[in-house]
Structure formats: structure tokens, C-alpha cells
Amino acid sequence: MSKPKIDDATGVETVGHEWDGIEELNNPLPRWWLWTFYATIVFAIAYCVVYPAWPLLDRATAGTFGWTSRGDLDHEMKAEASRRAGLLAELDKRTVEQIAADPRLRRAAIDGGRAAFKVNCIQCHGNGAAGSAGYPNLNDDDWLWGGDVATIHQTLLHGVRQPGDDATRMSQMPAFGRDGILTPAQVQDVVSHVRVISGQEKPSGSSQRGAEIFAANCVACHGAAGEGGRAFGAPKLNDAIWLYGGDRKALTQTVTNARYGVMPAWGSRLDPVTVKMLATYVHSLGGGEEAPASAAPDPATAAN
Amino acid sequence: MTAHDPKLSADHSNEIGLYEKRKSVFPKAIDGPFRRFKWLVMAVCLAIYWGTPWIRWDRGPYAPDQAVLIDLAHRRFFMFDIEIWPHEFYFVAGLLIMAGIGLFLVTSAVGRAWCGYACPQTVWTDLFQHVDRLIDGDRNAQLRLQKAPWTAAKIGKRALKWGIYLAISFATGGAWIFYFADAPTLQYEFWTGTAAPVAYATTFVLTMTTFIFGGFMREQVCIYMCPWPRIQTAMLDEKSLIVTYKDWRGEPRGSVKSAVKAATPLGDCIDCMQCVAVCPTGIDIREGPQIGCITCALCIDACDKAMADVGRPRGLIDYCTLVDAEKEKKGEEPTPVLKTMFRPRTLIYLGVWSAIGAAMLFALGQRARLDISVAKDRNPEFVMLSDGTVRNAYTIKLRNMEERPRTFRVALEGLAGAAMFTDEMDATSARRDLTLRVPADTTQRLRIYVVDQRGEEGEHHREHGEHHRERGHGEFAFVLTAPDDEGGMDRSETTFTTPEGHDE
Numbered sequence: 001m002s003k004p005k006i007d008d009a010t011g012v013e014t015v016g017h018e019w020d021g022i023e024e025l026n027n028p029l030p031r032w033w034l035w036t037f038y039a040t041i042v043f044a045i046a047y048c049v050v051y052p053a054w055p056l057l058d059r060a061t062a063g064t065f066g067w068t069s070r071g072d073l074d075h076e077m078k079a080e081a082s083r084r085a086g087l088l089a090e091l092d093k094r095t096v097e098q099i100a101a102d103p104r105l106r107r108a109a110i111d112g113g114r115a116a117f118k119v120n121c122i123q124c125h126g127n128g129a130a131g132s133a134g135y136p137n138l139n140d141d142d143w144l145w146g147g148d149v150a151t152i153h154q155t156l157l158h159g160v161r162q163p164g165d166d167a168t169r170m171s172q173m174p175a176f177g178r179d180g181i182l183t184p185a186q187v188q189d190v191v192s193h194v195r196v197i198s199g200q201e202k203p204s205g206s207s208q209r210g211a212e213i214f215a216a217n218c219v220a221c222h223g224a225a226g227e228g229g230r231a232f233g234a235p236k237l238n239d240a241i242w243l244y245g246g247d248r249k250a251l252t253q254t255v256t257n258a259r260y261g262v263m264p265a266w267g268s269r270l271d272p273v274t275v276k277m278l279a280t281y282v283h284s285l286g287g288g289e290e291a292p293a294s295a296a297p298d299p300a301t302a303a304n
Numbered sequence: 305m306t307a308h309d310p311k312l313s314a315d316h317s318n319e320i321g322l323y324e325k326r327k328s329v330f331p332k333a334i335d336g337p338f339r340r341f342k343w344l345v346m347a348v349c350l351a352i353y354w355g356t357p358w359i360r361w362d363r364g365p366y367a368p369d370q371a372v373l374i375d376l377a378h379r380r381f382f383m384f385d386i387e388i389w390p391h392e393f394y395f396v397a398g399l400l401i402m403a404g405i406g407l408f409l410v411t412s413a414v415g416r417a418w419c420g421y422a423c424p425q426t427v428w429t430d431l432f433q434h435v436d437r438l439i440d441g442d443r444n445a446q447l448r449l450q451k452a453p454w455t456a457a458k459i460g461k462r463a464l465k466w467g468i469y470l471a472i473s474f475a476t477g478g479a480w481i482f483y484f485a486d487a488p489t490l491q492y493e494f495w496t497g498t499a500a501p502v503a504y505a506t507t508f509v510l511t512m513t514t515f516i517f518g519g520f521m522r523e524q525v526c527i528y529m530c531p532w533p534r535i536q537t538a539m540l541d542e543k544s545l546i547v548t549y550k551d552w553r554g555e556p557r558g559s560v561k562s563a564v565k566a567a568t569p570l571g572d573c574i575d576c577m578q579c580v581a582v583c584p585t586g587i588d589i590r591e592g593p594q595i596g597c598i599t600c601a602l603c604i605d606a607c608d609k610a611m612a613d614v615g616r617p618r619g620l621i622d623y624c625t626l627v628d629a630e631k632e633k634k635g636e637e638p639t640p641v642l643k644t645m646f647r648p649r650t651l652i653y654l655g656v657w658s659a660i661g662a663a664m665l666f667a668l669g670q671r672a673r674l675d676i677s678v679a680k681d682r683n684p685e686f687v688m689l690s691d692g693t694v695r696n697a698y699t700i701k702l703r704n705m706e707e708r709p710r711t712f713r714v715a716l717e718g719l720a721g722a723a724m725f726t727d728e729m730d731a732t733s734a735r736r737d738l739t740l741r742v743p744a745d746t747t748q749r750l751r752i753y754v755v756d757q758r759g760e761e762g763e764h765h766r767e768h769g770e771h772h773r774e775r776g777h778g779e780f781a782f783v784l785t786a787p788d789d790e791g792g793m794d795r796s797e798t799t800f801t802t803p804e805g806h807d808e
Contacts, residue, residue, distance in 0.1 A: 015322075028324035030528055032521070103728065110727065128683030139687040139697070141731065199692070239690035284727040286687065286695060286753040 091273045096153045097291060099280055106280060113281025116274045129285055133244055134261055141287040142241040144233045145169050148291035153279035159265030168265060171233035177256030186213050191251040197226045197238040198246060326524055328450060329586035331433055332443040336605025345421040346430055357482035366744030367707035374484050389705055398664045402657055409653035411539040413645045415546040420600035425525050428518035432469060433584060439465040443581055469519040477510030523585035526598055533595050543647055547599045548624035549590040552633045560614055572620050576610050579603035579621055589621055675703035676784035678796040685801045693755055694802045700750040700782060704742040713787055714738045718780035719800055727751035756800060
């Protein structure tokens with residue numbers, strides 16, 4: 001072994017390489033550093049054995065621990081389910097009215113309902129439950145079938161116009177124009193009248209003629225003043241809220257062809273607790289009514 | 305000089321070591337003012353570390369009674385009378401900045417004092433080195449034992465020593481978890497096996513790091529792992545006090561005997577190697593400032609003792625700045641130590657450090673313990689009700705940061721004629737203000753519906769939407785007040801949207 005070359009300036013031995021007079025000093029790495037490096041290699045090999053690691057054609061090697069991220073999720077979901085189990089059992093035992101009367105259960109049902117709503121309802125009613133043309137806005141105080149929690153629950157359980165469900169919400173407005181009950185001119189007159197009672201137009205000759213046609217054909221369900229009839233699911237016509245639109249074009253379309261919206265009977269699709277939570281949530285959206293159905297909220301009298 | 309072919313000369317690399325075994329350090333026991341100071345700092349540091357979680361602090365029935373508690377589960381940080389919420393994390397950030405600037409201050413004034421005295425690595429290494437001396441004896445005995453074959457006696461001594469290492473490490477790792485949960489409860493749970501797995505995992509990891517870093521790695525951590533020594537070399541300047549071997553006084557070195565025989569007079573250094581023997585990182589300070597020196601000043605103690613033995617003045621190794629070193633070489637008077645420490649650079653650090661501290665104390669005194677924030681619903685932006693009135697919905701968060709339940713009043717400011725109700729109230733009982741009980745130390749989330757009660761007037765305005773702007777609707781605020789003795793107020797501005805849009 002030759003004697004190590006020592007660099008004069010630093011007193012450190014050189015590794016012996018030299019490029020145009022430039023030499024490399026040998027400041028050795030601590031040996032434990034090397035062992036740490038080996039340890040990481042051992043760790044990596046062990047990791048590959050026990051955890052999923054090597055990608056194959058359609059999956060990765062499984063690893064001897066059998067760990068999967070899906071398994072992790074499953075574990076977390078089970079833990080969450082068992083955490084909620086007691087609360088869900090309580091909700092199961094109570095009726096929607098009883099839940100509404102218990103602040104704690106009501107709170108839980110609203111939160112649970114919000115989550116279920118996001119999964120099952122927003123496709124038609126929208127993320128904010130504001131609906132759109134043909135899909136009711138659930139935030140407002142206008143209800144076709146009633147806005148107390150028990151009625152909402154009933155509507156949810158049996159749906160709207162669901163064949164094969166005896167208790168489903170069923171109403172059938174005649175297609176006045178299409179079926180020839182009214183002439184197109186008469187339809188326009190009725191539309192004028194409806195726009196007058198909803199405060200969108202001033203009375204005119206057309207609306208006066210329409211009033212007579214309305215009295216003859218519509219009051220049975222919609223009421224003499226167009227106040228609607230919840231027993232038949234007949235919408236209130238003298239208010240500011242329109243399911244299909246309150247302009248002349250939309251109303252003409254409605255009177256001519258009638259509208260038949262549908263909603264699934266959630267009682268046969270979701271578990272009873274979820275339906276109860278959904279009813280409680282929808283009732284909490286701001287337009288919920290006292291049971292039994294009382295007058296629509298009148299904030300003007302509640303002001304202080 | 306001729307150019308070599310690197311491939312040819314590379315052969316030489318087979319003969320040299322690219323890796324170096326750790327050279328064991330067996331520091332000799334020493335006594336002196338710096339050693340005693342080190343003892344004191346060590347005692348204080350260890351007492352703070354082990355004792356703090358056990359200090360009780362009465363905060364009433366709604367908050368933990370542990371003086372210092374980092375409650376990660378509930379996102380709260382308690383420190384005596386101060387409670388920090390997650391949104392007040394800037395206090396913690398401020399403390400960290402103060403710690404950073406404090407290190408700058410200390411380093412620029414007195415060098416690596418943090419490394420030498422207060423760093424946990426130093427404190428625990430020091431503790432473990434005392435264990436070495438207790439079991440194996442002082443430096444020479446340790447050296448002998450290191451070289452001795454593995455006899456039963458040596459195995460016994462090693463087992464005993466490492467057992468003590470492990471016990472200290474376990475106490476160290478175990479103490480850490482008490483900062484994150486109620487200490488007496490966690491202690492009971494820990495020993496009964498009912499504590500959270502993370503408590504055992506943390507204890508195990510910190511036990512092992514203490515055992516390995518304090519027991520075996522020691523100065524290797526300072527030299528190779530820790531970034532601070534590298535930063536500090538940049539922080540030091542020629543006016544920083546560092547441990548200095550005064551070579552102009554010591555050299556040429558030689559023993560007392562050789563000094564007698566020497567032709568020319570020798571320096572004060574008697575080459576007794578005591579400075580090297582006591583060094584906890586095993587360096588020779590006489591080679592000048594170096595990365596391995598943590599400036600613990602034990603070599604000063606050792607050298608002073610040696611100088612006293614041979615009747616020479618103390619301070620051959622001493623705290624000294626590079627500027628003073630030059631002065632002393634020329635025989636000039638060194639700068640007074642206070643002048644060295646209080647110079648513009650350190651004073652600026654001190655000023656910034658104090659300003660941040662004062663600002664944080666001021667902010668701490670001024671911070672409100674109640675808070676309201678409002679998020680307006682954007683989907684839908686408004687809801688038209690059947691009587692033509694318009695309703696907007698808001699999600700409101702009320703923070704009660706006191707450690708007791710409080711009654712809050714939330715009122716509408718502006719938006720005359722509007723009223724509000726929550727999703728747990730009936731629309732018919734809408735009102736201008738709501739009174740709510742918010743539990744201690746809690747953020748209460750509320751759904752609030754605000755109805756603009758235009759009534760008949762609204763009918764008119766729906767036909768004449770342009771009049772809305774005159775009505776001043778649009779901007780309004782939720783005002784939070786606490787009607788109790790402590791009081792307090794917060795408001796959050798938001799907007800009210802109508803089908804015609806909202807006022808800007």
C-alpha cells in the first residue's frame with residue numbers, strides 16, 4: 001500500500017485522482033451513514049414484500065400484510081357506521097313528528113338528511129334544493145301536497161305519480177287545449193286570468209272572459225281565487241311561485257297540455273331512517289310548516 | 305505538472321478509506337465555572353421537560369386543568385392563562401420566529417451557546433456521558449474497558465449501562481406524550497394498556513431516538529446530521545465570542561520539562577492534552593475554530609486548571625472574538641466584554657426580538673374572545689316566497705372562545721323590515737334578533753334565514769324593480785354582542801339578494 005498523498009493546504013489526504021492538477025480531497029463519510037443506507041435498502045425490500053408494490057398487468061402485488069386502501073376505507077366506513085348506529089336506531093324508533101319535537105334527534109336528522117339529499121335528490125332538485133323548471137324549489141313556502149313534516153315524509157315515501165304505489169301522490173289536470181276542452185283563444189283567456197290573480201297583469205277583456213272559463217273548469221281543484229288545493233296537489237295560482245314558469249308562454253303550454261311531474265317512491269328505494277332524515281331536512285330548509293298544515297308562514301306578523 | 309489519466313490514478317482509491325469509523329469519545333470529568341453552569345442549565349432543562357406536563361392550572365369546569373397542553377384532538381393549545389385556537393396560530397408562529405431570532409441573537413453575541421449548553425442533544429449526551437463515568441469510571445477506565453475483551457464483567461457492565469440508557473430514554477420518550485393529553489389520565493392509561501396506540505408508538509420512537517442519538521451517535525448528530533452548526537458558521541462574525549485557543553500565547557507548545565531545556569522560550573501551552581481529554585465531541589480546540597466545537601467551554605475549565613497547576617495565568621483557552629484575538633496578538637487591550645456583546649448587530653436582533661414579543665403580548669391582550677363569521681348561500685342566492693317576499697339563507701359561525709358557556713345575541717343591522725329565523729325555528733317566529741346559548745370553548749354553526757318583509761309594498765316593487773336601490777337593501781350586517789358583564793362585540797357584513805340583484 002502506497003502512502004496516502006496529503007494535500008498541503010488542508011492537511012487532508014487526497015483520493016489520488018488528479019485532473020490538470022486539481023485533486024480530490026478524501027473527507028470520508030461516517031461509516032454509520034453507509035449502514036443507514038443499507039438499512040434503507042433492507043427496509044425497501046421488506047416494504048415490497050409486505051405492502052402492495054410491484055405493478056403487474058392488471059393489479060399490483062398484494063403484499064403479505066394484505067393491506068389495501070379500499071380496505072382502509074372500508075374500515076373507516078365501518079367505524080363511522082358503528083359510531084352512528086345508536087343514533088340511527090333512535091331515529092328508527094321515532095316517527096318524523098317525534099323527531100321534529102326532539103332538538104337533538106332533529107339536529108342529527110337534518111345533518112343526515114343533508115348528506116342523503118346530496119346523494120339522492122340533487123339530480124332534480126339541485127344542490128341547494130332550489131329546483132328548476134318542473135322540479136319544485138324545496139326552500140320556499142309553497143307546497144303542492146303540504147309542507148308539514150309528516151306530509152313531506154308521506155310524499156317522499158310514496159313519490160309522485162308512481163305506478164304500483166296506491167298511496168302515491170296522484171293528480172291529473174286535463175290537457176285542456178290538446179284534448180279540445182278549450183279552444184286556443186279560451187286557453188289564452190284563462191292564462192290572462194291566471195296572470196291577473198297572480199298579480200302579473202292588469203285586468204283586461206281577455207282576463208274577464210278567462211275568469212268565467214276558470215270558474216267553470218278550474219275552481220274544483222285550484223279554488224275560486226286560485227288558492228290551490230293540497231288534497232289534489234293543485235298548485236296555488238295566486239302567488240309568486242311557478243313550477244313551470246308564470247309567463248304567458250309557459251302558462252299556455254301548461255293549460256294546453258297539462259304537466260305531470262314524477263318523483264320516485266323513496267320508501268321502496270331507501271331505508272326508512274334515511275327517508276325520515278330527508279323529510280326532516282327538507283322541512284328545515286326554511287319553508288317547513290307546522291303540523292297539522294297551518295297557514296303559510298307570514299313573517300310580517302312575526303316581526304318585532 | 306502533467307495531466308494524469310484519471311482512470312489510471314483511480315486505482316489509488318482502492319487503498320484509501322471512503323468511510324470512517326466513529327472515533328469513540330471518552331471525555332474526562334472536569335470541574336470549573338463552565339462545568340457548573342452546564343450542570344445548572346442541564347438541571348433546568350430536564351426539570352422543565354419532565355415537570356411541565358404535571359403542572360396543574362385551574363380553568364374551571366369546561367377546560368382541562370393542565371397548565372401546558374397541546375390538545376391536538378380538539379385543536380386547542382393551552383399555556384397557563386393563554387388559550388390558542390387554530391385561527392390564532394400566528395401566536396405560535398410568532399413564538400417560532402422569536403426562537404429563530406433569539407438564536408441569531410445568541411449566536412452573534414456568544415457563538416454556539418445553544419449548542420454548548422441548552423440543545424437537547426447536548427443535554428442528553430451530557431447526561432449519558434455521566435452515566436458512562438458512573439458505570440465504567442472516568443476516561444482512562446472507559447478507554448481500557450473499550451479495548452478489553454468481552455469478559456463476563458464487561459458484558460455485565462455494558463448491559464447495566466445500556467439498561468440505564470434505555471431507562472433514561474424511556475423516561476424521555478414517555479414524557480413527550482404527556483404534553484398532548486391530560487398527564488395523570490394518560491399515565492394511568494399508559495400503564496393499564498388502554499392508551500391510544502399513537503401514545504405507545506410515539507413513546508417507542510422517541511425512546512429509540514434518545515437511546516441511539518444520546519447513547520451512541522452523540523457528537524455525530526452535531527457534526528453530520530444537524531443543520532444548525534452549518535447555519536451558525538454563517539451567523540458568526542469577527543465580533544462573536546467563541547472558544548479560542550490563544551495560539552500567540554500558547555505556541556510553541558511544550559511540557560514544563562522541555563521548556564527548561566529549550567533553546568528559545570516556549571509558549572504557555574504545556575501540551576497536557578487536558579483540553580482534548582475533556583472535550584465531549586473529541587476535538588482539539590488548538591486547531592482553531594471548527595465545526596465539531598459546540599462551545600461548551602469545558603476545555604476552558606480544563607486549561608485553567610492546568611495553568612493554575614503550573615502557576616501560569618488563566619485564559620490560554622478562553623471566550624474571545626477574532627477582532628480581540630488580533631488585538632491581543634499585537635499586545636493591545638481587548639474590547640470590554642459588554643461592548644462586544646452589545647453592538648449594533650446584536651442590538652438590532654434584540655430590538656426585533658423584543659418588538660415581536662411586545663406586539664404579541666399586545667395582540668394577546670386585545671384579542672376578542674367572541675367572533676362571528678357569515679357565509680351567504682350562493683345556491684340558491686335567494687328564495688322567492690309565495691307572498692312575493694324574498695328570503696336569503698346564511699351559514700353563521702359563532703365562536704365562543706371563553707372557557708364557559710355564554711349567551712350571545714345576534715341582531716340584524718340594516719335591512720329595515722327584515723327578520724330572521726334558524727332552521728330549528730318556525731318561520732312564523734322570525735325576529736330581528738336571536739338570543740343563543742353557545743357552549744364553552746365552541747364554535748356554533750347556525751343556519752339563518754332572513755326574510756325581507758316587503759309585503760304589499762313588495763307587490764308594487766316587483767313591477768318597479770328599479771326602486772329597490774333607493775330602499776337601501778343589499779348590504780347589511782349581523783352583529784354579535786354578549787349581554788354579560790364581560791361583553792364584547794363583533795360584526796360581519798354580508799349582502800341580501802333579490803331577484804333584481806343586490807345593491808352594490
